[in-house]
Amino acid sequence: MDTKSVNGVDLHYRLDGPKAGPVVMFANSLGTDLRVWDALLPHLPDGVRTLRYDKRGHGLSQQTPGPYSIEQLADDAAALVRELDLSEVVFVGLSIGGLIGQSLAARHGDLLRGLVISNSAAKIGDEAMWRDRVDAIRRDGLDSIGAATMERWFSPGFIASGAAAPWQRMLERQPLEGYAACCEAIGAADLRDSTAKLDLPVQLIAGELDGSIPPETVQGTADLIKDARIDVIPGAGHIPCVEKPAEYAAILTRFLTDIGHV
Numbered sequence: 001m002d003t004k005s006v007n008g009v010d011l012h013y014r015l016d017g018p019k020a021g022p023v024v025m026f027a028n029s030l031g032t033d034l035r036v037w038d039a040l041l042p043h044l045p046d047g048v049r050t051l052r053y054d055k056r057g058h059g060l061s062q063q064t065p066g067p068y069s070i071e072q073l074a075d076d077a078a079a080l081v082r083e084l085d086l087s088e089v090v091f092v093g094l095s096i097g098g099l100i101g102q103s104l105a106a107r108h109g110d111l112l113r114g115l116v117i118s119n120s121a122a123k124i125g126d127e128a129m130w131r132d133r134v135d136a137i138r139r140d141g142l143d144s145i146g147a148a149t150m151e152r153w154f155s156p157g158f159i160a161s162g163a164a165a166p167w168q169r170m171l172e173r174q175p176l177e178g179y180a181a182c183c184e185a186i187g188a189a190d191l192r193d194s195t196a197k198l199d200l201p202v203q204l205i206a207g208e209l210d211g212s213i214p215p216e217t218v219q220g221t222a223d224l225i226k227d228a229r230i231d232v233i234p235g236a237g238h239i240p241c242v243e244k245p246a247e248y249a250a251i252l253t254r255f256l257t258d259i260g261h262v
C-alpha cells in the first residue's frame with residue numbers, strides 16, 4: 001500500500017502504468033474510495049499513467065478533524081502531485097472530486113493540462129441541506145442513508161440487479177467524521193466566480209439519471225466555462241464510471257486525444 005504524508009495528512013494513493021506515460025489523476029466522490037475507478041481503467045488507452053487517491057477522511061487515507069474545505073482538499077491533491085514529482089496532469093474529479101478539480105485548477109493551474117468535471121457543479125446544493133445530512137449521520141450512522149443514497153448514485157436497473165450492494169457497503173464503511181467533514185466542505189463551497197475564470201481545456205460529464213447532480217445542473221457549470229464541452233451518458237446515474245465504464249472511458253479518451261495528452 002502506498003501513502004504520502006502531505007499537507008498535514010497521510011494520503012493513500014495508487015500509481016499505475018508506465019513511468020513515462022501521460023498522467024491522468026482521479027478524485028473520488030463522497031462516500032467512495034479509489035476502487036470506484038477500477039472498472040474504468042482497463043478501457044483507457046495503452047500507455048496512460050493513472051494516479052488515484054483517497055481524499056482525507058475517506059478510504060485508507062487519514063481522517064483528520066473536520067470541518068474540511070474544498071480549498072484544503074485541493075491543496076492536498078496539489079501536494080500529492082508535487083510530492084510524486086508529476087506535472088502536466090489531467091485531473092478527473094467525480095462529484096466532490098469535481099469541486100476539488102475546479103479549486104485545484106484555480107489555485108494550482110500550473111500542475112494541470114486539462115480538467116474533467118464529472119457529475120459535479122461549481123455549487124452543489126446549499127449549506128442547510130448538507131448540515132441536515134451531517135446531523136442525520138451523526139445521529140443515526142451512515143447505514144441510515146445507505147439505501148436512499150444508492151437511488152441517487154445508480155439507475156433503477158443497476159440497483160434491481162443487485163450490483164449496487166457492494167457500493168452501499170463501501171459508503172457505509174467510510175469513516176463517519178471524514179464523510180461529515182467532506183459534507184461540510186461541499187456545503188460551504190461556491191466556486192462559481194473562480195470557475196468562470198478557468199482557462200484550460202475542460203470536459204464535463206453528466207449522467208442522464210443522476211439523482212444528485214442532474215444534467216441541467218452540470219450544464220449550468222459548463223455554461224460558465226469558456227469552450228467547455230459536456231456529454232451526458234444515457235442510462236447512468238451519479239457514478240457512471242462504475243455503471244457505464246466503457247462509455248465513460250470513450251468520453252475521457254476523446255478528451256485526452258483532442259488536447260494532445262495521448
Ligand SMILES: O=C(O)CC1=CCC(=O)O1
Nearest residue numbers: 029030095096097149212
Ligand atoms: O451522495 C450524494 O449525495 C452524491 C454526492 C454529492 C457530492 C458527492 O461527492 O456525492
